[in-house]
Amino acid sequence: MPAVQPIPADTYKLGFIGAGKMAESIARGVVKSGVLPASRIQTAHKGVRRAAFESIGVSVFEHNNQVVENCDVVIFSVKPQVVKDAILQLRPLLSEKKLLVSVAAGVKLKDLQEWAGHDRFIRVMPNTPAAVGEGASVMGLGAGATQEDGEIIAKLFGAVGKIWKADEKLFDAVTGLSGSGPAYIFLVIEALADGAVAAGLPRELALGLASQTVLGAASMATQTGKHPGQLKDDVTSPGGTTIAGVHELEKSGFRGILMNAVVAAAKRSRELS
Amino acid sequence: MSAVQPIPADTYKLGFIGAGKMAESIARGVVKSGVLPASRIQTAHKGARRAAFESIGVGVFEHNNQVVENCDVVIFSVKPQVVKDAILQLRPLLSEKKLLVSVAAGVKLKDLQGWAGHDRFIRVVPNTPAAVGEGASVMSLGAGATQEDGEIIAKLFGAVGKIWKADEKLFDAVTGLSGSGPAYIFLVIEALADGAVAAGLPRELALGLASQTVLGAASMATQTGKHPGQLKDDVTSPGGTTIAGVHELEKSGFRGILMNAVVAAAKRSRELSQN
Numbered sequence: 001m002p003a004v005q006p007i008p009a010d011t012y013k014l015g016f017i018g019a020g021k022m023a024e025s026i027a028r029g030v031v032k033s034g035v036l037p038a039s040r041i042q043t044a045h046k047g048v049r050r051a052a053f054e055s056i057g058v059s060v061f062e063h064n065n066q067v068v069e070n071c072d073v074v075i076f077s078v079k080p081q082v083v084k085d086a087i088l089q090l091r092p093l094l095s096e097k098k099l100l101v102s103v104a105a106g107v108k109l110k111d112l113q114e115w116a117g118h119d120r121f122i123r124v125m126p127n128t129p130a131a132v133g134e135g136a137s138v139m140g141l142g143a144g145a146t147q148e149d150g151e152i153i154a155k156l157f158g159a160v161g162k163i164w165k166a167d168e169k170l171f172d173a174v175t176g177l178s179g180s181g182p183a184y185i186f187l188v189i190e191a192l193a194d195g196a197v198a199a200g201l202p203r204e205l206a207l208g209l210a211s212q213t214v215l216g217a218a219s220m221a222t223q224t225g226k227h228p229g230q231l232k233d234d235v236t237s238p239g240g241t242t243i244a245g246v247h248e249l250e251k252s253g254f255r256g257i258l259m260n261a262v263v264a265a266a267k268r269s270r271e272l273s
Numbered sequence: 274m275s276a277v278q279p280i281p282a283d284t285y286k287l288g289f290i291g292a293g294k295m296a297e298s299i300a301r302g303v304v305k306s307g308v309l310p311a312s313r314i315q316t317a318h319k320g321a322r323r324a325a326f327e328s329i330g331v332g333v334f335e336h337n338n339q340v341v342e343n344c345d346v347v348i349f350s351v352k353p354q355v356v357k358d359a360i361l362q363l364r365p366l367l368s369e370k371k372l373l374v375s376v377a378a379g380v381k382l383k384d385l386q387g388w389a390g391h392d393r394f395i396r397v398v399p400n401t402p403a404a405v406g407e408g409a410s411v412m413s414l415g416a417g418a419t420q421e422d423g424e425i426i427a428k429l430f431g432a433v434g435k436i437w438k439a440d441e442k443l444f445d446a447v448t449g450l451s452g453s454g455p456a457y458i459f460l461v462i463e464a465l466a467d468g469a470v471a472a473g474l475p476r477e478l479a480l481g482l483a484s485q486t487v488l489g490a491a492s493m494a495t496q497t498g499k500h501p502g503q504l505k506d507d508v509t510s511p512g513g514t515t516i517a518g519v520h521e522l523e524k525s526g527f528r529g530i531l532m533n534a535v536v537a538a539a540k541r542s543r544e545l546s547q548n
Contacts, residue, residue, distance in 0.1 A: 174469075183515045
């Protein structure tokens with residue numbers, strides 16, 4: 001098997017097939033963090049989406065063909081229902097010199113590679129908070145993608161949050177956690193605010209405090225690297241207010257309910273695929 | 274009543290009575306964000322804590338007296354059990370020209386002002402994540418603290434997160450939410466990781482993903498300003514994985530359980546402040 005031609009790390013051009021929100025988030029993050037200059041990023045759109053990309057300095061062609069011809073790394077960021085057609089239409093231009101990436105939820109590497117005609121494909125499961133630069137993404141490498149290819153993609157998605165590598169067979173569980181998890185946290189924020197209103201706080205203060213409290217706690221987890229159980233121990237003083245609150249959660253099986261949610265979402269992901 | 278002498282916003286010195294973790298977090302945040310240069314911050318300690326402050330460039334005296342004499346804004350960051358004695362010992366030096374601040378949990382303005390001998394006091398309830406620059410703090414102004422005094426304190430605590438103003442009578446509820454809330458979120462992170470492990474993820478990946486997922490979701494809430502119910506609607510596509518997960522939470526009364534935690538912690542805060 002001939003050696004795969006490496007993507008030139010300092011000069012490669014990045015193209016997006018599908019000029020939607022995810023593409024825009026990645027483009028913005030990549031330019032803002034200095035991973036790539038806007039001049040090396042391209043997409044295609046004929047309508048209203050042009051403006052968003054042009055305002056970052058990203059070139060917007062009329063046709064996807066032009067993006068693929070010009071770019072070394074091509075991210076398919078179209079909706080899952082149309083990614084098959086998008087790849088098949090571009091197949092003649094998708095040589096193995098190009099590193100292909102898909103962020104389409106639930107679409108497997110086996111299928112992506114078959115439609116493209118080669119296996120230099122990387123599948124990424126990003127999540128919605130990539131839109132604010134705090135995504136939790138996981139990537140799975142196709143057989144033809146090299147370690148250096150993985151590092152290029154890790155840098156791109158690292159510009160909009162954090163990224164991990166995992167076997168594709170774990171992607172349903174990943175969906176149940178990082179894919180669906182943000183919704184559970186939106187429920188947490190609203191419930192914390194409701195509890196505070198029940199205790200007497202005005203709504204606006206309760207909502208603001210609740211969001212910032214969750215943000216702060218998660219920041220402690222990500223920045224200190226301490227185990228969440230240890231972090232909880234550190235803040236529950238004897239007979240204090242915090243352990244009283246924790247007791248309410250534990251006696252009602254709060255943790256088991258959250259586990260149920262992740263497991264159910266992972267199961268649904270398996271069913272859908 | 275004579276007009277209160279304003280604190281000179283561009284030249285005031287900030288002093289900490291109590292050289293612990295909270296003082297260090299605020300000092301670091303304030304210097305890092307450029308709100309104050311380290312040369313205008315002072316504390317006192319005779320032992321191991323000197324190093325942490327000196328490494329930021331903060332002046333460390335031997336005695337609290339020296340801090341109070343030199344500073345215009347004085348933050349009492351000692352433990353609640355000793356704040357009364359700390360204030361009484363320094364009382365002769367605590368003129369009304371100085372703006373006094375307390376971060377002691379559960380200690381009321383009425384008492385702080387009684388011990389200090391005047392009411393130019395601001396009480397702040399910060400929370401633990403101030404240590405990583407993402408605190409959620411709430412302040413209440415004593416009768417003698419001016420609006421400009423409040424703005425000075427808002428800038429200081431804004432350097433380690435966000436700060437709101439509220440009536441002191443709401444502070445038990447604040448404690449139940451932002452004071453105790455971080456612990457509930459640590460339980461959330463661990464449970465999300467356990468659920469992912471049950472679904473097949475290795476532990477290290479599950480823990481990392483769980484923490485980052487919570488961080489990302491909270492960032493969406495704080496940055497977009499959208500209602501959390503709207504944010505949840507935006508991400509629950511028909512018949513999808515997310516609404517399946519949400520259904521599990523709702524059918525088990527997840528939200529009510531969290532409300533219980535906040536209410537119970539607020540109640541405990543009220544009980545403790547009555548002792």
